[in-house]
Amino acid sequence: xxxxxxxxxxxxxxxxxxxxxxxxxxxxxxxxxxxxxxxxxxxxxxxxxxxxxxxxxxxxxxxxxxxxxxxxxxxxxxxxxxxxxxxxxxxxxxxxxxxxxxxxxxxxxxxxxxxxxxxxxxxxxxxxxxxxxxxxxxxxxxxxxxxxxxxxxxxxxxxxxxxxxxxxxxxxxxxxxxxxxxxxxxxxxxxxxxxxxxxxxxxxxxxxxxxxxxxxxxxxxxxxxxxxxxxxxxxxxxxxxxxxxxxxxxxxxxxxxxxxxxxxxxxxxxxxxxxxxxxxxxxxxxxxxxxxxxxxxxxxxxxxxxxxxxxxxxxxxxxxxxxxxxxxxxxxxxxxxxxxxxxxxxxxxxxxxxxxxxxxxxxxxxxxxxxxxxxxxxxxxxx
Amino acid sequence: xxxxxxxxxxxxxxxxxxxxxxxxxxxxxxxxxxxxxxxxxxxxxxxxxxxxxxxxxxxxxxxxxxxxxxxxxxxxxxxxxxxxxxxxxxxxxxxxxxxxxxxxxxxxxxxxxxxxxxxxxxxxxxxxxxxxxxxxxxxxxxxxxxxxxxxxxxxxxxxxxxxxxxxxxxxxxxxxxxxxxxxxxxxxxxxxxxxxxxxxxxxxxxxxxxxxxxxxxxxxxxxxxxxxxxxxxxxxxxxxxxxxxxxxxxxxxxxxxxxxxxxxxxxxxxxxxxxxxxxxxxxxxxxxxxxxxxxxxxxxxxxxxxxxxxxxxxxxxxxxxxxxxxxxxxxxxxxxxxxxxxxxxxxxxxxxxxxxxxxxxxxxxxxxxxxxxxxxxxxxx
Numbered sequence: 094x095x096x097x098x099x100x101x102x103x104x105x106x107x108x109x110x111x112x113x114x115x116x117x118x119x120x121x122x123x124x125x126x127x128x129x130x131x132x133x134x135x136x137x138x139x140x141x142x143x144x145x146x147x148x149x150x151x152x153x154x155x156x157x158x159x160x161x162x163x164x165x166x167x168x169x170x171x172x173x174x175x176x177x178x179x180x181x182x183x184x185x186x187x188x189x190x191x192x193x194x195x196x197x198x199x200x201x202x203x204x205x206x207x208x209x210x211x212x213x214x215x216x217x218x219x220x221x222x223x224x225x226x227x228x229x230x231x232x233x234x235x236x237x238x239x240x241x242x243x244x245x246x247x248x249x250x251x252x253x254x255x256x257x258x259x260x261x262x263x264x265x266x267x268x269x270x271x272x273x274x275x276x277x278x279x280x281x282x283x284x285x286x287x288x289x290x291x292x293x294x295x296x297x298x299x300x301x302x303x304x305x306x307x308x309x310x311x312x313x314x315x316x317x318x319x320x321x322x323x324x325x326x327x328x329x330x331x332x333x334x335x336x337x338x339x340x341x342x343x344x345x346x347x348x349x350x351x352x353x354x355x356x357x358x359x360x361x362x363x364x365x366x367x368x369x370x371x372x373x374x375x376x377x378x379x380x381x382x383x384x385x386x387x388x389x390x391x392x393x394x395x396x397x398x399x400x401x402x403x404x405x406x407x408x409x410x411x412x413x414x415x416x417x418x419x420x421x422x423x424x425x426x427x428x429x430x431x432x433x434x435x436x437x438x439x440x441x442x443x444x445x446x447x448x449x450x451x452x453x454x455x456x457x458x459x460x461x462x463x464x465x466x467x468x469x470x471x472x473x474x475x476x
Numbered sequence: 477x478x479x480x481x482x483x484x485x486x487x488x489x490x491x492x493x494x495x496x497x498x499x500x501x502x503x504x505x506x507x508x509x510x511x512x513x514x515x516x517x518x519x520x521x522x523x524x525x526x527x528x529x530x531x532x533x534x535x536x537x538x539x540x541x542x543x544x545x546x547x548x549x550x551x552x553x554x555x556x557x558x559x560x561x562x563x564x565x566x567x568x569x570x571x572x573x574x575x576x577x578x579x580x581x582x583x584x585x586x587x588x589x590x591x592x593x594x595x596x597x598x599x600x601x602x603x604x605x606x607x608x609x610x611x612x613x614x615x616x617x618x619x620x621x622x623x624x625x626x627x628x629x630x631x632x633x634x635x636x637x638x639x640x641x642x643x644x645x646x647x648x649x650x651x652x653x654x655x656x657x658x659x660x661x662x663x664x665x666x667x668x669x670x671x672x673x674x675x676x677x678x679x680x681x682x683x684x685x686x687x688x689x690x691x692x693x694x695x696x697x698x699x700x701x702x703x704x705x706x707x708x709x710x711x712x713x714x715x716x717x718x719x720x721x722x723x724x725x726x727x728x729x730x731x732x733x734x735x736x737x738x739x740x741x742x743x744x745x746x747x748x749x750x751x752x753x754x755x756x757x758x759x760x761x762x763x764x765x766x767x768x769x770x771x772x773x774x775x776x777x778x779x780x781x782x783x784x785x786x787x788x789x790x791x792x793x794x795x796x797x798x799x800x801x802x803x804x805x806x807x808x809x810x811x812x813x814x815x816x817x818x819x820x821x822x823x824x825x826x827x828x829x830x831x832x833x834x835x836x837x838x839x840x841x842x843x844x845x846x847x848x849x850x851x852x853x854x855x856x857x
Contacts, residue, residue, distance in 0.1 A: 350571050354563060394532055475518050 102449065109445030115438020123435050129188035130422055131435060135443040136178065136185040137277060137418050138301075141294065142411075142447075143175035144229065144273075145302025148266055150236050154252075155259035160329055162471030163322050163461050167313070168306045169237045170454035176233070177450055179226045185277075186222060189215050192425065195283040205284050213283055221276060225269045232262050243464035252466065270295045278418075281425045285363045289348050296341035297417050303334050304410035309455065311400045311407070318460050321472040324398035328476060331397030334387065334410065342384040366424045375430050379420050383413040480654035482606045483510075483626040484637035486646030487615060491517050494621040497644035498523045501623060506637045508628035512607060512616045534592050535585045542584030546577040606652040627654070734827060736812055738805065747805030751831045761836030764829045768821055777840045789817035800841050807834045 120128050146168040153161045189196050195213025200206040211217060235258055243251040271291030279290050287293075307330045313319045352360040367376050387406050396402045423430060462468060486501075488494040494511065502509055502525060509524050511517075550573045554560070559567035594600045607613060607624070616622050623646070625637040634651050641649050687694040706712050712720035729735070738744035751757045766775070772787065774780040777794035784791060792799060799807075811830045814820040825833065842850065 346574065350574065353571050354565075356564065392536070394528075 102452070105445045105449050105452075108441045109449065112438045112440070112442025112445060115434060116442050119435035119438060125191045126426060127431060127435060129185075129191045130426055131439040132181075132185055133188055133192065133277065134415075134418055134422050135439055136181045137273070137422070138415060139174055139178040139181060139443070139447060140229075140273060141270075141298035141414070141418070142301045142305055143172050143178055144266065144270060145298035145300070146171035146306060147175065147229070147232060147236065147302075148299055149302050149306060150240075151232070151259050151262045151266065154236070154255040155263060157256065159467050159470045160326060160474035162465050162467045163474075164306070164310050164319065164326055164330075165240070165462050165465075166458075166460055167309045168302060169240055169462075170457075171302065171305045171309065171451055172233060172237055173454050174447060174450060175229050177446065179230065182222060182226055186219055189218060193218075193280050193283070195280060200283075203284075209283060213280065218276060218280070221272055225272055228265050228269055232258075232265065236262075240462050240465075241458060243462065244459050245464070247464040249466045251464075267291075267295075270298060278421050281422060282363060284359060287348055287352070287360075287363075289344055293341075293344045293348060296337060296344050297414055300334065300337045300341055300410055301414040303330060303337065304407040304414070305451075306330065307334065307403050308407040308411070309451070311404045313455065313460065314400065321461075323474075325474055325476045327400065327403060328398035331391055331403055331406075334406065335391040335397065338384055338387045338391070338410075342380075342388075366428075367420065369428060371429050372420075372424055375416070375420055379413065379416050382409060383417060387413075481627060481632045481634045481651055482654040483507075483624040483652045484632070484634055484641060485512075485607065485610060485612050485622050485624045485650045485652060486641030486644065487612050487648040487650070488621045488623065488645065489647055491621055493645055494623055495520070495523060497623055497641070497646065500644040501625065501640050504636070504640050506640060507625045507630075507632050510624045510626055512612075512622040512624065514617055514619065514621075517621075529597065531589060531592055531597060535589045538588035539581045539585035542581040543577050545584070546580035547573055550576060604655050606655055610650055610652055612648070612650055624652075736809065738809065741806050741809045741813075741815075744805040744809035745803035747803075747808060749804045749808075749831050749834055751828065751835060753835060757832050757835055758839060760829060761832035761834070761839075764825055764833050765836045768824055769833065772818075776844060777837060778844075787817075791818070794837055795841060795844050800845070804831075804834050804838070807837055 116128075116131075119131065149161075149168040150165060150172060152158070153165055193213070194200060195206055195209060196215050196218070200213070201210060206213065236255060239251045239255060274291040274294035275286075278294065279286060307327070310319060310322065310327065310330065314322060349364055352364060355361075366372065387410060390402060390406045390409075391397055419430075465471075486497070488497060491513065494513070495517070498509070498511075498520075502523075511520055511524060513520070547570075551568060554572075555568040561567065562572075565572065607616070607622075612620065612622050623641065623644075625632065625641070638649050638651065688696050706714060706720045708721045710720045711718055714720075715722060736744065736747075738747060769777075770781060771783045772779075772781045772791040773794055774784075774791075779791045779793035781791060808830055810818065811825065811833060812820060812822045821830070
């Protein structure tokens with residue numbers, strides 16, 4: 094490891110330490126609601142980035158894509174973020190009593206919530222969360238663990254096994270990401286529901302996974318690694334990001350427009366909270382950073398494979414994903430968007446943790462799945 | 477076949493030979509280069525020096541034009557030409573425009589991409605491409621790789637092109653002549669195409685007419701006519717009494733016809749005149765009085781009108797002390813309900829007009845019985 098790398102690692106450790114102090118202070122100073130909202134934000138971010146990356150890996154196995162074999166190790170490594178996500182998520186169960194109206198005793202007085210009491214209650218909620226964690230780790234061990242093992246064994250049987258598991262994974266993934274969306278995010282406002290909400294979070298998760306993967310690919314290439322990965326591979330990543338930026342906007346706007354048109358009080362209240370006062374500004378910034386800017390940046394043919402452009406767009410995309418989850422969670426805290434030292438501390442701590450984890454993963458083992466029989470074919474890929 | 481050369485075709489045995497030949501021939505700038513191969517060869521576009529297709533830019537521009545067109549059109553309809561409030565939304569609601577904008581953007585963009593590629597950039601339709609009838613075509617579709625130098629607007633030096641290709645290592649060289657005039661968009665072709673479209677329209681129209689009217693296998697849209705509904709003068713099984721038309725709900729008040737609010741003339745004395753005493757109200761009262769009342773009561777209300785002799789009854793002298801002592805509401809009652817031989821004027825005068833007449837009658841009474849205080853009031857003005 095070079096000297097700059099070591100310095101960056103120390104920098105990240107320092108950020109994490111400062112952040113940790115802030116996180117502990119926030120627990121005692123800012124009130125439990127704000128503390129848990131922050132914790133939830135970073136838990137959902139870690140979970141969506143990890144699941145989104147795992148989805149990219151599974152998608153390759155499902156459709157038998159060859160072009161992505163040389164870069165498959167990158168989303169595999171990002172997906173290992175699911176491992177620290179599990180303890181973070183188990184701690185996040187502490188937010189249930191504080192942030193989720195469905196778990197409070199008053200909920201039984203509310204006709205709508207009383208009908209959902211079993212579903213929203215702490216025992217079943219926790220059970221679902223634990224099942225989701227277990228399924229995610231299972232899929233991680235099958236896809237990523239198997240792929241790492243194949244580096245040594247060079248056994249093509251793994252490809253057959255992964256391809257057989259991929260369709261089942263897709264069904265499980267749909268279940269898990271929908272439960273994450275409905276339980277952890279939409280559960281904050283249990284009287285409001287939207288059928289498309291799971292797909293909305295999926296679009297964000299896939300984009301976040303793609304952005305993390307693209308950023309890592311471009312970064313590793315700048316270090317002279319990933320020899321053989323060319324503009325054609327990057328072009329596909331850029332194309333995916335471009336397409337799913339539009340997909341995210343399509344889902345997000347469709348959800349908004351139908352509720353805006355119907356104007357039913359129990360539905361439209363969700364957007365009323367997000368279009369009032371300062372939240373209106375946050376909503377506009379989200380639309381610009383999550384759709385307008387990436388769309389313009391990636392629309393031309395040349396820009397989709399250009400490393401510098403991709404690095405900027407992927408960074409913007411990840412930032413927009415943070416803003417997206419913030420936009421989903423924080424309006425339950427009040428009419429003004431909260432952003433101060435607790436949010437900064439949480440960001441320092443979790444960004445440091447996530448980056449250290451992913452950087453550590455990037456240094457371990459081979460950069461490409463050298464045991465995969467389709468690696469050579471993937472390197473031959475041309476548009 | 478004309479004498480002009482369309483292209484000179486050089487046939488190569490392997491893709492490598494073709495790729496090596498391209499830069500040698502390209503440097504001589506004899507004409508437009510084109511390659512014909514059985515499968516796509518990576519990097520051949522760059523080697524042939526094709527400039528990047530302008531299609532992307534065309535699609536972008538037309539997509540933006542589509543979005544702006546859809547926005548402008550909907551804005552004009554919904555906010556300017558025919559503003560209708562739908563679902564309680566303001567006439568200009570951009571949210572409602574987005575789906576149409578999206579669709580029109582896609583429509584414009586895809587049509588530009590498809591038609592632009594086929595018609596503008598690929599110069600189709602092009603019937604009878606010379607390469608299809610060349611000797612080389614059998615090899616090109618199997619295991620041979622052709623490089624052709626094609627006339628690009630100007631005349632092609634066939635001898636130089638033949639020499640260049642041979643020098644570049646072509647196994648076989650073939651000269652292709654320009655095809656005869658392309659049989660497309662000649663007047664004959666256009667007339668036949670238009671005639672065919674016209675005939676198809678006539679046949680479709682006649683079939684449609686027959687299906688609707690002659691042999692009604694496909695009735696026209698009759699949902700409006702056949703909908704379940706209540707007819708006012710027809711029996712109906714919907715209501716218990718078997719009538720289609722029902723009595724209004726008890727206590728219903730028709731528009732502009734409020735009940736008087738008093739059961740007798742004495743009770744009506746309590747009603748107050750709701751109208752202010754303004755010049756407009758007096759003018760309204762005078763007009764109504766002249767049209768409806770003066771004919772019997774006379775222009776001054778003295779009971780001597782032009783109809784008095786013919787009518788037979790004796791109209792009231794409104795200047796009499798008895799009527800000057802009436803309350804406003806009592807005069808209103810008489811106008812509305814009638815009295816003795818006087819009929820009701822409720823059907824002829826609106827409530828506002830009746831109250832205005834009351835004001836005017838008061839004015840007539842005061843004018844005919846003016847005292848000193850009235851003179852002073854007039855003098856003080």
